[in-house]
Amino acid sequence: MAQASSDTAVRTGSATRFIIYTVLIVFCLYYLLPLYVMVVNSLKPLDEIRGGGMLSLPEVWTLAPWGSAWSTAQIGVEATGLKPYFLNSIIMVVPAVAISTLLGALNGYVLTKWRFRGDTIVFGLMLFGCFIPFQMVLIPMARMLGLMGLAGTVPGLIFVHLVYGIGFSTLYFRNYYAQFPTELVRAAMIDGAGFFRIFQRIMLPSSGPIAVVCIIWQFTNIWNDFLFGASFSDFSSQPMTVALNNLVQSSTGVKEYNVHFAGAIMAALPTLLVYVVAGRFFVRGLMAGSVKG
């Protein structure tokens, strides 16, 4: 992993090092710029932005855009602010993450410790499912949700995210459990523990790190999803991303940029918070999702 060793054999002179630091800092500014723009402009009145002051600090500091974005801004036809949609996203994310993580853990356990003929094929099928363009499933899924009576509801979204989240959680747990000593499972078998007992008493207590990685990954992905939200929700069940997009794209009235920025930060806050608190696990999750094993 990235923190393994920061020891490089390459030596650099002090002039070179000055250039390196300069470049690195310039790129820090590049990556921070949009965040700065969002934060600064969410705290200033609209006319300051219109006057070409997007990059300057507010002359008049105000929290009004935040209040408006949260509770009064016009989303679609109703002036509800983003609050109900923020709640929608939370109600959607929690069960979808919990269930897909649990299923992923069980699948990973079976695929590594109770192997059977064809297990690699089963895993390959699940893994490929992670990478398909979801455009391929939009039409039948819309029909299916209709048949299940879940069309346009939050439970419907939970179901969709659960279905397409299983592949990644299985990937995480399978790769993690593959490193878990099989001798421990054998020892527990001889000690008399069965399938679920071994899972509960031996595997789960050691699964903390990967569970964190998996939960963060699923949380980020589901929270940030737009395609499924836009396709399968109606006005009352929209997740945060869809509501934000409606807020920003609404063609009626004055464009309240400061409110848009405040809304964007609200939509970004939960995942940013996770990233700041548990960045190490977040990065590990990204890596595991791309560099298998």
Add this chain to the structure above:
Amino acid sequence: MAQPASVGRRSGDWLRDALPKLVLSPSLAIVLIFVYGFIFFTFYLSFTDSRILPSYGLVGFENYDKLFRLRAWGIAVDNLIIFGGLYIVICCALGLALAILLDQKIRSEGFIRTIYLYPMALSFIVTGTAWKWFLDPGIGLEAVVHSWGWESFTFDWIKNRDMAIYTIVIAAVWQTSGFVMAMFLAGLRGIDNEVLKAAQIDGASNWALYRRIVIPQLRPAFMSAFVVLAHMAIKSYDLVIALTNGGPGRATELPATFMYSYTFTRNQMGIGAASAVIMLMTIAAIIVPYLWSELREKK
């Protein structure tokens, strides 16, 4: 020693022996139905005369024929090639450069890494919103430069049919390049330091060291980065919606937005399905060989 821990079949307690497979089966069923069943269904629809609703009259390759005659699809594919190509190349180049610079025993490396990577935690909708207004000539960068006194400065790519697609590249690179940097950094840290020391003793300059020894060893990281980026480029939907909504006109249409609008707003489900099939085929051509080699190595 990759022997199964499985205890195998024993007569008498069928249930206990089938338990692992029973536990796996709901997930497998879900994947078979909701991934493969649905792929098959969409594939089937692409050969039917479906419009606003699925219909089952087979029309052969008519939808594909129409699809490739549509100007909108042609624009979407051209845009994908421009966007995807630039996105992958710039992300890789920038990611590699930043990774190499960060690998020089930089003070507060962890902090810098955190800054480079945080965009990856954001939704594309958020990224799109931020860049949409920042690039907007009326209030964003152009207006700011004007207010500084440089009145002739213009930066209106986002409103310009010919240039709008490049604004998508800018925002997408901003979001993902830090992540590519992290992948390369992990690759760099995986290289045996003794090899580098040996090369230095052999008299290699820093430049030669990287060009001849280090970068060739990053091949697996390049592979992974390419696969991830290509797959993200093809699936790109949210960012376009938030940043330009496909416009101005159709200037930033991508296959993903094309599929959505033809299926759900223009009621051409057959053509939408056909475009989704093309997307799947493209991704499969990249992902399947990659997964195949990854899973085979594991054995």
Add this chain to the structure above:
Amino acid sequence: MGFLDIKQATKSYGAVQVLQETDISVEEGEFLVLVGPSGCGKSTLLNMIAGLEDVSSGEIAIRGQRMNEVRPAERNIAMVFQSYALYPNMNVAQNIAFGLEMHGVPKPERDKKVQEVAELLQITQLLKRKPGQLSGGQRQRVAMGRALVRDPDVFLFDEPLSNLDAKLRVDMRTEIKKLHQKLGTTIVYVTHDQIEALTLSTRIAVMFGGYVQQLGTPKEIYDNPANMFVAGFMGSPSMNLFPATLADAGGTAQAEFTLKDGGTGVLPIADPAIVKHAGRKVILGIRPEAITDPDGADRNSKAIHQLEAQVEVTEPAGSDTFVVTEFGGKEITGRFRADVAVQPGTSHTFAVNMEKAVLFDPETEARIR
């Protein structure tokens, strides 16, 4: 019928047969060691006894009861693993008690048994620690404690000492032997270390290529190896094996072979029955301790023969000096007393104890008697 019976047991994965038909009968209280290089099938056989792997054909029985279909937990066996396989999330006491807990033993009784075993193994002070806080030797003890507490019919050990450093390994070896003598339990023990096999066992099964090459007491295995593999594998330094031709020297056989200087070395064969093989090419096997300096030769042997040969290398090893020469084109190691002055490059007298010599067929590698 023994206590643990392995009857015509085989194991195959698809078309690959990793364990050929094997018959071993273990008596109660016996210490059987399965020894062989990696991939010889010893661990497979152990796992089959444990029930961790299916028996492809044949039968495994404990106390006369067929075990093939019985789950590992219900075979009344216990196993000590190479990595010790201590549950990382439980402390030592919980590790030891886990098996009892799974078998529904009530808590007070569990605690009592854990105490007893901990005292027996002198790990009482470690009971509250987690495996991560223990040294290799301590983990080893806990792993044994977990096995002992179950009071099983058969103990299975899978290379339990291979993760310890050299000194600790010797100590633990002694400890295991003491435990066996004290408790009189039946043990099946897998190792690739032939010294462990010789020191610990009451019987050894030497395995190679999925076959049991020889089954016997340590003395039988050491003195009378059934074939060249067993001869070469058991003993350190390993037995000298070199080609020779048998000739009839007036009613008894003698082995003739070339020496380094081009001359012919001659060693009479002690066993008179061998004369019937006169004229055959054979492989002669003599252990290093049977090739000595003349004064160091075994006084009780009636078949010491001396010959001159060129010394190539000497390797002083403290108590002895290993002297290397060449018989029949092969390097031969002899074991001289440490205070004998031997110079490389000079000629020296070697005393060979032919009572300990064994003969093998160069084609089949089997023993010639």
